[in-house]
Amino acid sequence: MSQPSHAVDLDVEVNHGQIYIYGAAPWADDPNSDAVLRALDDARQSGRFVGVSDGLVDLVSPAQWNFHAPMRVEVWPLEPPADDDAWDQVVDVDLDVPDGRVWFEGSGGRDPIPCDVPPGTYRARVSGRGYAEVADGAEGLDSYRLRLWPRDGDTGPRSRKVWFGYER
Amino acid sequence: MKFVIFDAARMPFITRNISTAWAAGKPGVLTKDSSAEAANRKQVCLPSFARPHGGQCDEYPFAGTRQGGAGAQEHEVPARENQCQGGTLSTRYRAAGIKDGDDYLVVIIHPDQIASGPFQGVDIAEDQTCG
Numbered sequence: 001m002s003q004p005s006h007a008v009d010l011d012v013e014v015n016h017g018q019i020y021i022y023g024a025a026p027w028a029d030d031p032n033s034d035a036v037l038r039a040l041d042d043a044r045q046s047g048r049f050v051g052v053s054d055g056l057v058d059l060v061s062p063a064q065w066n067f068h069a070p071m072r073v074e075v076w077p078l079e080p081p082a083d084d085d086a087w088d089q090v091v092d093v094d095l096d097v098p099d100g101r102v103w104f105e106g107s108g109g110r111d112p113i114p115c116d117v118p119p120g121t122y123r124a125r126v127s128g129r130g131y132a133e134v135a136d137g138a139e140g141l142d143s144y145r146l147r148l149w150p151r152d153g154d155t156g157p158r159s160r161k162v163w164f165g166y167e168r
Numbered sequence: 169m170k171f172v173i174f175d176a177a178r179m180p181f182i183t184r185n186i187s188t189a190w191a192a193g194k195p196g197v198l199t200k201d202s203s204a205e206a207a208n209r210k211q212v213c214l215p216s217f218a219r220p221h222g223g224q225c226d227e228y229p230f231a232g233t234r235q236g237g238a239g240a241q242e243h244e245v246p247a248r249e250n251q252c253q254g255g256t257l258s259t260r261y262r263a264a265g266i267k268d269g270d271d272y273l274v275v276i277i278h279p280d281q282i283a284s285g286p287f288q289g290v291d292i293a294e295d296q297t298c299g
Contacts, residue, residue, distance in 0.1 A: 015205075015232075016254020017224070017247060032263045037255040037299030044248060045297075053299075060251060064213070064224050067206050107254030108232055109261040110202060137215040 002081065004074035004147070012071040012113050013106030014142065019059045019069075020105040020112075021126070021146065023097030026054035036107070048159040049166050050091035050126050057093055059126055062165060063134040063142040070143040071104060073115050080125070080147050082160075087127040087145075090160040094151060095124035102146070122148040123155065131163045169197070171273040172260040174253070176281035177295045182226055182253050183276045184283040185243040189228040194241060199234035199271050200261065208237035217242055221289035224250040232257070246291040252298035 012019055018040065026035035039058035043051025049060040063069070074080070084090045095102075100119040105112035130142040176183040190196055213225035223244040229235035266272050276282070281294055 016257075017251050018254055020258070027262055031265075034255075034259050034299045036258050037252070039299075040251055040255050041297045041299050044251075058255075062247075064250065065209055105258075107251070108230075108257045109200065109266075110205075110232075139215060 004076045004080070006075035006117060008073045008115055010071055010073070010113065010115055011068045012104040012144070013110050014061050014063045014066040014069045015106030015110050016108045017061050017064050018107035019061070019144070020107065021057040021059060021095070021102065022055060023095055023099070023102050024055050025103070026056050046157070046159070047162065047166070048091050048157060049089060049162065050093060050157065052093050052157055055096055057095060057124070057126065059128065059144065061128055061142055062131045062163070066140055066142055067106070068140065072145045073102065073117065074145070074147045075117050076147060076149040079123070079149050084161045087129045087161060088131040088163040089128045091126050092158045092160060093124050093126060094154055095122045095148065097122060097148075117148060120148070120150055123151040124148050131165055135165050169273050170264045170266050170270060171275050172257065172264070172266070173275045173277055174256060175277050175295070177278040178293055178298060179249045179252055180281055180283040180293055181243065181245040181287045182249045183279070185226050185228050185241060185245065186274060186276060187279070187282055189241040192241065194229055195235055197271050197273050198229050200232065200266050200268050201234040202232055202268055204234060204236065205232040211238045212236070212240045213242055219244050221287055223247060223287050223289070226250055226253070230257070244287045246287060248291055248296065249293070255298050
């Protein structure tokens, strides 16, 4: 299988160097949820720069902000073939999308941007690139991709590739 | 009055920017305004802002407020603090029900932990977590 069964291109917002990705908002039942802060701690302390907490994924980017960041969302029937060389950062995480809607929310109080996908319990591959360019001050050259495929059980996050700039 | 708390033990340089901006006459009460943020970010913390220590640019008043934009005070801060600030705003806006058009008071706790000088490339926070 070399093609996704579902693909959408959209613009999302990076703000304060982060995009929150979730299919079920941790604050739906608890307005005081600090999941975004704990996901950030996980992202940084793990060295993955993609963190998880209560089902929310925090994608940390060297781009401070980009309100028109390209995000490609793909749904695959099986784990997709690797193309890590084409990206600066690649991390696999679990992501549940019970209602068939993934939300992308820029940090700092931005409105979330929806993307409809088939409802499911997914393994997700989060990728980003253009990092060296934006770290050097260029604007709008960062882009992202979220690949989803069905998972059977729960698995911890796995870093496939870490941007060299985070290791400096 | 709703409020947003910034912990100087976690964000010593962000809180230094806030406190010195207050001392320079910038307001302590801000008005959330997401619609202004994109335009405000084109006026402050531009790519030309010098970041000699590899940090990021922080502005006060915040770009996501009606008071942000031209004239905001800019400081270089560690990337971790900028990310932590974003998470703090997201969390607190939601918890306190702060929506566009709402005023809120900015509060600093552990003020003794505010950085005594500019960021020099070292993240000096006593507590390097955010959550």
